[in-house]
Amino acid sequence: MELDDVKFVRGTSLTMPKDWTFEFETVALPHAGGLLRYALHLEGEKARAEDLVQDTLLSAWRHFHQFEQGTNCKAWLFRILKNLHSRQMRRMSRKPEVSLEQDEFRLAAPERISANQQVRDAFARLTPEHQEVLQLAAVEGLGIREVADVLQVPQGTVMSRLSRARASLRSVLQTRAFVRKEGL
Amino acid sequence: MNCESVQDLLPLYLSGELTGEGLAAVQHHIKACEACAQSLSADRQLDDVLRTAMLEHSPDVSAVLQRVHGKMATSGWKRMLHVRSLRLAALAAMVVLVAVLGVSSFRARQVQRTTAMAAANDHYSDLVLLRHPDWAYQPDDVARFMLEEFSRQDLLAVITPQGAVFEKVRLCNLGGTQYAHFVFRTGATETSIFLIPNGQAGNKRESIHLADAGHGLEASGFSSEHLSGVVVGDKGQVQTQEIAKRLGGMF
Secondary structure, three states, X not given: OOOOEEOOOOOOOOOOHHHOHHHHHHHHHHHHHHHHHHHHHHHOOHHHHHHHHHHHHHHHHHOHHHOOOOOOHHHHHHXXXXXXXXXXXXXXXXXXXXXXXXXXXXXXXXXXXXXXXXXXHHHXXXXXXXXXXXXXXXXXXXXXXXXXXXXXXXXXXXXXXXXHHHHHHHHHHOOOHHHHHHOO | OXXXXXXXXXXHHHOOOOOHHHHHHHHHHHHHOHHHHHHHHHHHHHHHHHHHHHHHOOOOOHHHHHHHHHHHHHHHHHHHOOOOHHHHHHHXXXXXXXXXXXXXXXXXXXXXXXXXXXXXXXXXXXXXXXXXXXXXXXXXXXHHHHHHHOOOOOHHHHHOOOOOEEEEEEEEEEOOEEEEEEEEEEOOEEEEEEEEXXXXXOOOOEEEEEOOOOOOEEEEEEEOOOOEEEEEEEXXXXXXHHHHHHHHHHO
């Protein structure tokens, strides 16, 4: 087996002008998974979520020279995604749909599903607003200021919404047997 | 500071954004107030449990990445047609190279690079920046995953780099695929080894080395008959290429 050396030499990029390819691939593309998780929450359907992530990444790539180096690229990408989605929603005036997958695990028998799936099940029972704030803060690890920036609401609103969302999730989880074991 | 004020600030405290007097006041209160300390601990644990559950069920992002890489390349070609002739010569050479290799394999390789960079990013976020004291996945989940996915009982001993000590393992998600993320320590240096389970590994023997994977890290990926993985470590301090080569030849 031969190991080949892929080196990034500045100024020789052929796929993007102004030599931003390396930076973009390093700091932006690794967040594609998180973007797709969030897009699925917003769109509720995989094909549309994938299109939204693609549009987000390409928009980010086109405007990457405007990204402030040293700030959180993940938060910047999530903001672009949320803006694109809001624009689409305004244009199409449609409501997000609930995916079939979510319905499937809502109906799964508790004794036959794993602890992780029960948590996802409980999460799916929260309001879209609570799901969104938990997804951004707890799952994706954005800070309060960054979540406020993505959602375009005051920080205080994010903090109170997050507290209520945690309380709601805990309340749903406490009806499950495994929670007693986990001590939540 | 009373309990109510502390509860209001807990979201900021949990996200690590509380600084100065606010931080000192919350820390002081938590030391003395068992109820608030328990509340903080419960919130932190709830977040961990949720993160674990959601990441386990992450969608596969490789198809989107392939499309993005394809669009970026196409867009790049168009723009580059306006540059000077010297660069056009290089462009023409690259076009021929891409045509020979095949566009699909070129894009697949881009995805492989992105996975290696995602691994470096994961290493940087979890080990350098956040220094999570406890990893999201519960020991039972990891044990079950290891047993189900990796048939070799001696896996840990076999993959441990020379002179290093195993520190911890968790499950993580890179580009929609579930990886086991092992951390080994040699003095102050941490090496991450990401292994994809047998069932998901491709059977093509391929490798990639990113001398600069960002954040002062290097990354080497490998793919053998039964296993794929990425090795990440500090640039110039961890011989990621050698470790990846050894692992690729071993499985």
